[in-house]
Every structure is written in C-alpha cells, then in structure tokens.
Amino acid sequence: MSALAGSARGFSSVPWFTSLVTVVLLVAMLVAGGAAYPGFLSLQVGFNLLIDNAYLLVVAIGMGFVILSGGIDLSVGSVLALSTMLTAWLLQTAHWHPAAAILAVLVLGALFGGAMGLIIHLFKLQPFIVTLAGMFLARGLCYLISTESITIDQPFFVTVSQTQVPFMKGFLSPGALIALVVLLLAVWVAHFTAFGRAVYAVGCNEQSAAMMGLNVGATRIGVYALSGLCAALGGVLFSFYMLSGYGLHGQGLELDAIAAVVIGGTLLTGGYGYIAGALSGVLVLGAIQTLIAFDGTLSSWWTRIVIGGLLFAFCVVQRVMGGLRGGRA
C-alpha cells in the first residue's frame, strides 16, 4: 500500500476498515467494562477471554479460510462435537494413547472436511447445503458412539486441563497457547504461501482464478479440509477444557464462528479480509459474554441478541462500503 496515494483508498477498503472498527470496538468495550466494574480491566480477565474461547478461535480460523474462499461451512459445530466424542471414546473405551487418539481425530476431521469439499467441487453444489448435510451426519455419528456424555479421566488430559502456563504476570492455558500458535500459522498460510493466495483468488473470482491456471478444485478441497481440521482441533481443545465428550457440545457454534469471522472484518462474499480478524472477532464475542456476566442483572440470552445486533451492524457496514467500492454482489 503506497503511502499517500493509496491511503484514501486503503482506508476505505473493506477489510482494512472493518478490521479496524472491530479493534476499536473491542478496546471501547474493555474500557467501558473497566469503568463500570472494578477488576474488569485486569490482564487476567483478558487472558481468560482467550482461555475460555480458545476452541472458538481455532474453529473461527478454519471458518475464516472457507469464507475467504467464498464458501461457508455449517458443519463445524457438529464436527467439534464429534471430535470430543471420538476423543473421549478412544481414550476411555478403546484406551488409546492420547497422542494417537488426538492424531486420529485430527486426521478424521480433515478427511471429513475434505470429503465435503470434494462433493461441493465435483457436483458444483452449494456449500451450505452440503455442509448442512455434513452437520447432520457428524451430529448423528456422535449419538451412534453414545447418547450419553463420556467423562474423560485420562491422566494426560486431566493434567493439560489443569495446567496454567505463566505468561506476562498472568497465566494462559495450554489450549489458549495452541490456539495462538494456530493463529500465527494460519496468518502465515494465508498471506505467505501459494495456497493462501489461491484462496483469496478463488474467493475474489473463481473464473479468473481458474483462467490464471490456479487449481480451483484443489484449493476448495484444501479449504474445507482445513476447516474440518480446525474444527477437529477445536474439539480436542474443547475436550481439554470440558474433560468430556458429548453429542450436544458445540451446538450453534457454527453461528458463533461465522459471526466472529464477519465481526473480524472478513467479507462474506469472499476474497476480502484477514485471518487475524478471527482473533478480534472472537475476543469481541467473548468480551460481550464477560460483560454480561460481570453485570449480573442481564440474563444470558442478551448475549445472543447483542451478537445478532453486531452481526447486523457489520453486515450493513460491509454492504454499504462494498457498494461504495463499485458494487460487488
């Protein structure tokens, strides 16, 4: 972005502006929270946002890639549930080694996502209907394993869930650290690899991407496989966090993940936005929940209403900005 000539266009360009808005919003929310409630503006409250939403961050990163490529993945919530279930079952019933169980779950998650991507690409189906079916399938498979919740008492998982990693006078959970590492990796993949560039290109215009000689099919399958992998990893983090596998885990999570990505400044039409926006999006969602919890008088359902309102505001802003930029549909 060349300094002066590009600054006017650069400032009003959609991903830039909405990403900035989110960060400003987050800071404003934290400051307002700090002014209203003593003890809100401590470092540890900020870290807790990350600890409590580590799985959501990982899932939102996967969703970010899918949305950047112009698709949508509605199956992430149930894939997360299936992963917690599978992890719990492999550990508790099949007595697998934790490393083997985690590896198996991650591979299966990636395969599940990749298979959906393959179907979307091969038969030119709309992503939402295929991932909708994937959502049903994964949720149903959970219940085939067990309809009850499976508690995990495997020593390694218990240790991980209780570990506090000291970090800048506060502490983070291993799950939060993993999520941060995944975020760094994802930013690298999105902005510094051929795959990342292909994702942006496909999201901007599939036809021109194909004409440039990019392998649209491989990119698309890769994106959904990545989303499946992230959902599975989110599931592993979730089972660290909850120490259980249950078919009802992560219900409605796909909506939270989509909301986080949109609030993070990614355009739903694809091609515009930053993977790192997922972090600010997730933190905003987490901050809303924390604020409502701190308030004490507001009931939990206000979270959903506020998230809906934010989603509306961001979509409209994106739409208006998009319209100004020359009307992408």
Next chain:
Amino acid sequence: MTTRADPALGKPSGTPAQALGAVLLQHPLLRPAAALTLLLVLDAMLLPGFFRLEIKDGHLYGALVDILNRAAPLMLAALGMTLVIATRGIDISVGAVVALSGAVAATLIGGTMVIHEGVPAYVANTPMGVALAAAIGVALLCGLWNGVLVAAIRLQPIVATLILMVAGRGLAQLITDGQIVTVYYQPYFFLGSGYLLGLPFSLYVVAALFTLTLLLVKKTALGLFIQAVGINPVAARLAGLRTATLIVLVYVFCSACAGMAGLLITSNIKSADANNAGLLLELDAILAVTLGGTSLAGGRFSLAGSMIGALIIQTLTYTIYSLGVPPEVNMVVKAIVVFVVCISQSSEFRQLLKKRTA
C-alpha cells in the same frame, strides 16, 4: 407448478405412447412420490398394521393420521420455504421465528385458574384472538425484517436470515424470561391437538394454507413472477417486475408460515420452549423442499413436491422410531438422503451418468 429449464430433456420422442410415458417419467413429482410410496410400502411390510385406521371417540386414529398430524408444522415451514428458495433465496431463521411466535402466544395466553361456581377453570390472560394475532404479527415483522435485509440492503439471504436466527431465540427467551411457559387455556389446545370431523385440526390449517398458496401461485401471475425472479433477477427487474417488493413478500410469507407452525407446535405440546421449539426446523424444511424437486438454484419449484418432501421426512422419522432403532440414527439417515438427493439433482452427476450409459 413446475417448469423444466433443462434443454437436454426437450429432445423429440417416438410414438405418442412413448411420448406420454416420457412425460410421466419426467414429471417432477414422480421421484418424490415414488420415494414416499416406497417408504410406505416398506413400512407396511415391516410394521404390522401400519395402514390400519380405526375410529375411537369419533376421531380417526392410525399411523397415517399420526404422521400427517406430526408433519403439519414441517409442511407449513416447507410451504413458505419453497417460495423463498424459488426466488434463489434461503431462510434459515424459520426455527427462531417458530420459537418467537410460540413464545408470544404462550406468554399472552398463559392461563390463570379461576374458581367459577365452585369449578376451577382456566382463563386466558389475553383474549385468544388477540394473542394469536400478536404471534402472527411478530412473525410478519420477522419476515419483513428478513425481506428488507435481502431486497433493500441486498445482503446474501443466508447471512441476512442468519442474523435473525442468532438473535431470534434470544428475543424469544427474553419474552419467556428464559423459562418454559406452560399454557393452561383449554381452547388453545384445539389448534394443535383438536379434532374436526374426525381429523386433526392442524391438517385443516395446512390444507387451507396450501390451497390458498396454490391458487395464488397458479391462478394469478404471482407464480410466474416468482419463477422469473428465481431464474434471472436482473432480467426480471428489467422486464418491469417489482422484484424487491416480490422478494419482501416471499420472506414475509415464509415467516408467516413459520409463525403458524410455531402456534401449532406450542398448542400441541401445551408450552413454549424458547430454546428448543422448532430447533433445526429450518434444516428439515430445506430438506423437504429439496426432496420435493425444487431446485436450490431458484426458478423451478413445486409446492406439492415440498408437501410430499415433508411427509417423506416425517414418515422416515416415524419408521425409525417404530422399528426401535435409536432415534439418533435419524440424523445420519437424513444426512445421507440430502447427499444422495443433491448429488442426483446436479447436472454434473447427470452428465456422468450419460457418459456411463453412452
């Protein structure tokens, strides 16, 4: 109410008899109807007495009536969804609207016990007519909101309705104060579990709404307009159609159907659960519409097909329950059905088949 936009099917046939056969074979309702018949035959073989109907206390009882009765909310939701999908849209807020309208109705009616001449009786908090009108009114507002987001602000339909899907349940919980609201007012139960002339009353609701929609779509130009918008929105607008108004109308209609479904559901279970009422109903509705042969790409739609689709889903659920298979398997089966139907609908698959047979 279907047109074929597939040029490959326009090839000349041989004799008139062959042509008739081909027409029948290509009738869009053939596949869903065949699927439903197959399912029913399967049921008849697996479940003894499946087709038996008996009259108890002047009401018709039997598996078929049960399936029809339970499918009623889904049929209503599918009816509205068909028109939305016909305009290339999608409405995933159906479940939230069901919860909202149910919450409004149940909260307004509620029911307080009054001792009247020594006999305890329950009285509605608000006159039932007002409560029902309020519930449907809220649903209409939801539809208006969705429609304006799609038509005026031009958000993608899935995103526009996602907003209400997220916020709607929160609003419903706000209305019910996070509680499951129980209704004690007797006349309200008639809507979802009453009988008229031996048949469940909900069936009359569905039949009336279906007939009305069918008449509107077939006997007025509305159906043609909807198809035109679905096939090519820009061309439809250039041809002088008020596409924006039409799209708003379609979303309002879809939400009204969902609101009606919400009334049936709350009346049937005698309570409103803001969290779980109509959960995943939007998915079932989309599934029903797809099963009925409506193209997700817009333009080609079939109201009757969607009704058959809803019945297929309910029959499938019934079968799975009666066979003693864990009900959770239902989701896996549904998922596989969606995959199969969508893939078989896609033109890529047809080309693949053609290559194989050629």
